[in-house]
Amino acid sequence: MGPVVRASVVIVAVIAVATDTSADTSAPAQQARPPPIPKSGPLAQPRSTRQVGFPLDQTLAAIPPDNPQTPEKIALGQKLFFDGRLSVDGTVACATCHDPQRAFTDGRPTSVGVLGRTGQRNSPTVLNALYNKTQFWDGRAKTLEDQAALPIVNSVEMGQPDLEAAVRSLAAYPEYQQAFQNTFGRPPNSKDLIAAIASYERTLTSFASPFDRFLAGDDKAIGEPAKRGWVLFNDRARCNKCHALPDEMPDLTNFKDDDFHNIGVLIVRHHVVPLAHKAEKLVNSGNAVEVDQAAIGSDMSALGRFLVTKTESDIASFKTPGLRNVMVTGPYFHDGSHETLWDVLDHYNKGAGPQDPWLDPDIQPLGLQESELDDLVAFMASLTSDVYQAQGMQELARQRALARTNRPYRDTRRAFRLKTAAKPLR
Numbered sequence: 527m528g529p530v531v532r533a534s535v536v537i538v539a540v541i542a543v544a545t546d547t548s549a550d551t552s553a554p555a556q557q558a559r560p561p562p563i564p565k566s567g568p569l570a571q572p573r574s575t576r577q578v579g580f581p582l583d584q585t586l587a588a589i590p591p592d593n594p595q596t597p598e599k600i601a602l603g604q605k606l607f608f609d610g611r612l613s614v615d616g617t618v619a620c621a622t623c624h625d626p627q628r629a630f631t632d633g634r635p636t637s638v639g640v641l642g643r644t645g646q647r648n649s650p651t652v653l654n655a656l657y658n659k660t661q662f663w664d665g666r667a668k669t670l671e672d673q674a675a676l677p678i679v680n681s682v683e684m685g686q687p688d689l690e691a692a693v694r695s696l697a698a699y700p701e702y703q704q705a706f707q708n709t710f711g712r713p714p715n716s717k718d719l720i721a722a723i724a725s726y727e728r729t730l731t732s733f734a735s736p737f738d739r740f741l742a743g744d745d746k747a748i749g750e751p752a753k754r755g756w757v758l759f760n761d762r763a764r765c766n767k768c769h770a771l772p773d774e775m776p777d778l779t780n781f782k783d784d785d786f787h788n789i790g791v792l793i794v795r796h797h798v799v800p801l802a803h804k805a806e807k808l809v810n811s812g813n814a815v816e817v818d819q820a821a822i823g824s825d826m827s828a829l830g831r832f833l834v835t836k837t838e839s840d841i842a843s844f845k846t847p848g849l850r851n852v853m854v855t856g857p858y859f860h861d862g863s864h865e866t867l868w869d870v871l872d873h874y875n876k877g878a879g880p881q882d883p884w885l886d887p888d889i890q891p892l893g894l895q896e897s898e899l900d901d902l903v904a905f906m907a908s909l910t911s912d913v914y915q916a917q918g919m920q921e922l923a924r925q926r927a928l929a930r931t932n933r934p935y936r937d938t939r940r941a942f943r944l945k946t947a948a949k950p951l952r
């Protein structure tokens with residue numbers, strides 16, 4: 527396998543060089559290169575359990591018995607998370623697309639991996655991912671361990687031919703020989719590799735936001751606009767239908783329902799039926815690596831949850847993302863198509879197009895006024911953890927300025943089409 531793999535890497539590299547030097551000067555040269563790997567700084571450290579709003583019971587419940595947390599394992603996982611040597615050509619680390627300075631996202635519509643290859647999905651934050659019932663926008667991985675194995679071997683992300691190749695390249699370094707030996711009492715292997723990464727990720731909790739202090743009883747922690755936004759969120763804007771559990775059991779930990787919905791982000795631009803047939807065959811093959819490849823690197827990406835369940839009603843359904851730190855994790859939605867939170871709200875306000883047969887019934891015109899959209903943004907901004915407060919203020923100002931002149935998704939006529947839809951739910 528070794529020589530064959532090396533040969534194909536060389537061919538890929540040659541093609542990449544050829545495109546780089548082509549006559550097309552409009553394409554910037556760094557197109558064929560991923561961005562530099564971010565450094566592991568203070569924001570990459572395991573987070574304190576003493577944050578306001580920290581859910582101790584849920585956190586303990588998220589640690590699987592067969593992968594207990596140890597300081598050595600967490601430190602090894604952190605080192606691996608920032609190490610480009612995990613990728614086929616040394617240029618891409620997990621942190622390339624999950625940068626601690628950007629709340630563990632990459633700030634791009636869709637991510638860029640080895641050789642500058644671009645995928646079709648937006649990089650979600652890894653903060654609080656330990657609480658997810660499933661991983662990825664379509665939930666195709668159950669655990670953080672299962673998840674971590676996939677980007678390493680995805681050809682548009684880290685590009686390794688298989689996990690063993692990643693292990694071999696790390697095992698060549700005495701520092702890793704020693705770290706694995708100290709942590710697991712044996713030489714590097716793929717199971718321990720992903721266990722260490724998952725352990726590190728389980729330390730990336732993010733609470734301690736103004737909204738947490740408000741919930742804890744500090745009435746001055748958030749302003750009047752954010753308070754009005756919180757009321758709208760649970761009432762006329764209907765956000766709580768999906769970004770929280772029902773009234774009896776509201777989940778204010780992460781503002782999500784661990785479920786999947788088609789909210790109409792996608793313009794149905796693909797020939798869905800042949801695409802779905804193709805996807806069905808793929809899912810039947812049971813090959814998780816091939817499905818991952820299709821989800822990130824092919825048109826089948828648009829099928830969303832269907833790629834896991836093969837159920838027609840799941841076409842273009844995606845996982846409800848949590849909303850903590852959302853101010854600093856844009857651009858938004860599974861394809862990064864919406865640049866500002868005002869764009870996101872314009873989308874919800876108008877309801878979605880009539881052509882989408884799989885649209886969630888909870889997506890309806892909301893008839894919200896511009897000042898109400900501002901209040902909802904203020905509420906979402908109050909979910910920014912203290913460590914990202916400075917970035918959050920800056921980004922809020924940037925988005926507000928942009929939203930004043932640029933509103934590609936605003937459709938006021940549609941937003942006010944059905945005033946009755948804006949009645950409270952209860």
Ligand code: HEC
Binds near residue numbers: 645664673
């Ligand atoms: C080239 C960019 C890139 C690299 C490298 C990368 N990721 Fe990701 N990551 C993504 C994208 C894009 C998604 C969403 C893909 C999807 O949902 O289909 C994602 C999803 C995730 C999720 C799921 C989060 C959620 O809310 O569902 C976790 C956890 C994660 N990545 C951790 C990692 C780890 C650990 C590594 C390194 C082993 C890594 N990523 C490498 C881009 C990347």
Ligand code: HEC
Binds near residue numbers: 759765852860902
């Ligand atoms: C029917 C369920 C549902 C409702 C109602 C709903 N959401 Fe969402 N929300 C989702 C899903 C599913 C996604 C991901 C969709 C995608 O990417 O295709 C999402 C994505 C988002 C995002 C993007 C987050 C990110 O990381 O990209 C924001 C912000 C958001 N919702 C806020 C709101 C607000 C504010 C409201 C109320 C006005 C609301 N949502 C109502 C289900 C819902």
